[in-house]
Amino acid sequence: MKRSPLTLRVAVLTYVGLLIGLPLFFVFQQTFSRGFGVLWQALNDQQMDAAMILSAKVALVAVPLNVLFGVGTSLWIVRSPSRITAVLDRLIDIPLAISPIIVGLVLMLAYGQNGWFGQTFASWGWNIMFSYPGIVIASIFVSLPLVSRQVIPLLREVGTHAEETAATLGAGPWRIFFTITLRSITWATAYGVTLTLARVIGEYGAVLVVSGNIALVTQTLTLNIGANFDNFNNYQGFVGSAVLALSSIIILSMLSIARNRERKRHEYLA
Amino acid sequence: MAVTANYQESTKSRLLLPKERQSRFVISPVKGVARGAAVTFLSLVVLIPFAALITNAFNGGVSGFWNAVTAKESLHAIGLTFFCAALGSALNSAAGLATAWVLVRDRFWGQGLLNALIDLPFALPTVVAGVTLYTLYGPLSPIHLSLTGTWIGITLAIMFVTLPFTVRAVQPVLETMTFTAQAAAATLGASPIRIFRTITLPALAPALLAGTGLAFARSIGEYGSVVFISNNLPYKTELASSYIFSLTSSSQNTAASAASLALLVVAMALLGLFSVLSYHFSRGNR
Numbered sequence: 001m002k003r004s005p006l007t008l009r010v011a012v013l014t015y016v017g018l019l020i021g022l023p024l025f026f027v028f029q030q031t032f033s034r035g036f037g038v039l040w041q042a043l044n045d046q047q048m049d050a051a052m053i054l055s056a057k058v059a060l061v062a063v064p065l066n067v068l069f070g071v072g073t074s075l076w077i078v079r080s081p082s083r084i085t086a087v088l089d090r091l092i093d094i095p096l097a098i099s100p101i102i103v104g105l106v107l108m109l110a111y112g113q114n115g116w117f118g119q120t121f122a123s124w125g126w127n128i129m130f131s132y133p134g135i136v137i138a139s140i141f142v143s144l145p146l147v148s149r150q151v152i153p154l155l156r157e158v159g160t161h162a163e164e165t166a167a168t169l170g171a172g173p174w175r176i177f178f179t180i181t182l183r184s185i186t187w188a189t190a191y192g193v194t195l196t197l198a199r200v201i202g203e204y205g206a207v208l209v210v211s212g213n214i215a216l217v218t219q220t221l222t223l224n225i226g227a228n229f230d231n232f233n234n235y236q237g238f239v240g241s242a243v244l245a246l247s248s249i250i251i252l253s254m255l256s257i258a259r260n261r262e263r264k265r266h267e268y269l270a
Numbered sequence: 271m272a273v274t275a276n277y278q279e280s281t282k283s284r285l286l287l288p289k290e291r292q293s294r295f296v297i298s299p300v301k302g303v304a305r306g307a308a309v310t311f312l313s314l315v316v317l318i319p320f321a322a323l324i325t326n327a328f329n330g331g332v333s334g335f336w337n338a339v340t341a342k343e344s345l346h347a348i349g350l351t352f353f354c355a356a357l358g359s360a361l362n363s364a365a366g367l368a369t370a371w372v373l374v375r376d377r378f379w380g381q382g383l384l385n386a387l388i389d390l391p392f393a394l395p396t397v398v399a400g401v402t403l404y405t406l407y408g409p410l411s412p413i414h415l416s417l418t419g420t421w422i423g424i425t426l427a428i429m430f431v432t433l434p435f436t437v438r439a440v441q442p443v444l445e446t447m448t449f450t451a452q453a454a455a456a457t458l459g460a461s462p463i464r465i466f467r468t469i470t471l472p473a474l475a476p477a478l479l480a481g482t483g484l485a486f487a488r489s490i491g492e493y494g495s496v497v498f499i500s501n502n503l504p505y506k507t508e509l510a511s512s513y514i515f516s517l518t519s520s521s522q523n524t525a526a527s528a529a530s531l532a533l534l535v536v537a538m539a540l541l542g543l544f545s546v547l548s549y550h551f552s553r554g555n556r
Binding site: 024069 | 400521530
């Protein structure tokens with residue numbers, strides 16, 4: 001195979017290095033620039049810790065709900081195609097094409113104080129916007145299609161042969177579902193889950209609109225970072241950024257594991 | 271004998287099912303409930319809020335909608351958004367093609383790292399990208415390069431966020447591409463540039479366009495990564511997302527809804543154009 005010219009390789013490495021490598025390096029360089037003592041103090045910052053716990057709590061609810069929804073709708077769309085699923089297939093993709101700010105806005109219009117259901121819910125004692133449930137709904141919205149985008153193509157590809165064979169051998173529907181259907185989409189689902197997790201932890205715009213951004217109460221880690229920069233508390237912001245950058249590196253390695261497992265399964269079948 | 275008969279019977283009833291009845295292999299008792307739950311979930315999270323957006327946009331009638339959209343600040347913000355999004359994704363479609371090319375065709379030291387770095391913008395929270403770019407290329411820049419409050423800074427942030435889209439769209443196509451036609455053209459005396467323009471590029475065009483379309487869609491709605499470096503100066507560097515956010519913060523819901531709806535409609539139209547172009551190119555290849 002003919003190699004590309006050296007100048008092209010150098011240009012690409014410089015471009016990616018300056019655009020992505022340098023900023024990533026800079027986050028960690030800033031974080032460690034004041035020594036470990038200061039870093040330890042910053043890591044124990046009360047507001048940042050509360051924000052981290054909130055982000056974790058949001059992910060703990062939003063991710064499982066989205067996985068359930070994603071796998072369920074994928075099975076529905078692929079295995080029982082109808083006019084309804086054709087519409088559903090289109091609708092699921094909407095969140096990916098929308099600005100997170102608009103996501104926040106539409107949720108406010110429906111569930112906020114002056115929104116469609118705000119008054120009704122308030123009379124029941126439910127506060128959705130500017131509190132935890134609103135942040136969860138916004139996180140679900142922005143990451144809605146990430147699981148099904150991974151699972152749908154795979155389900156289409158594997159088909160129903162193995163399931164039919166199992167059925168002829170006398171396996172019941174639940175057994176078929178758990179030992180064959182679910183098994184065949186495990187790694188694609190894992191990939192989707194990781195993408196969802198990354199998106200939920202990293203969401204900024206939508207959460208900014210619906211949460212009210214109250215420190216210690218409704219401030220997620222991303223909001224905390226933004227607030228620190230707005231208040232010229234840059235170092236604290238960089239420490240938060242480093243925590244998130246580290247978690248996204250972990251997420252990326254999980255993604256590459258999931259992708260490799262999926263590829264191996266592919267090669268094994270082929 | 272009984273087993274054989276049973277087997278044949280079950281193969282008949284299960285294997286020879288018409289396509290649409292294959293779904294019986296997925297658990298049926300809970301299916302109805304699950305489907306109902308899925309539709310309810312989607313309605314609560316996406317559909318009802320969207321209906322609220324559309325009705326709110328027309329709260330002041332059609333003229334109210336039109337006035338809100340064509341307000342000077344709104345037009346400027348939407349215009350700047352599309353300009354920077356188009357510029358950023360166009361630059362990245364060229365850079366993405368080059369990157370994918372190098373990753374597929376070459377073997378060199380640091381390639382694994384390069385490949386891993388490409389995905390980083392997918393996983394890195396936008397606000398982290400935003401504050402880092404702001405510090406690196408802002409007023410406190412250690413390399414004395416201040417791009418804050420300029421369209422260049424905004425485009426840079428957009429390029430950061432959208433780099434993976436074109437690379438990851440083009441890479442698989444390049445990997446499976448056989449270069450026999452290119453070799454034949456070379457033996458017939460075609461220059462490398464001509465080979466690239468007439469053979470390689472058309473074959474890559476659908477993937478390239480698809481990736482650029484995704485990048486473009488993403489950059490229109492971008493907020494966290496651009497809000498810090500843009501400085502949000504109305505009529506200067508205020509992007510549509512920031513404009514809508516400022517309207518939302520001051521409870522001007524009708525104007526915010528109108529601007530959002532306009533932004534969405536124009537974005538959908540442009541993306542539709544992209545998929546038509548992509549379809550056109552992929553037909554030309556066959």
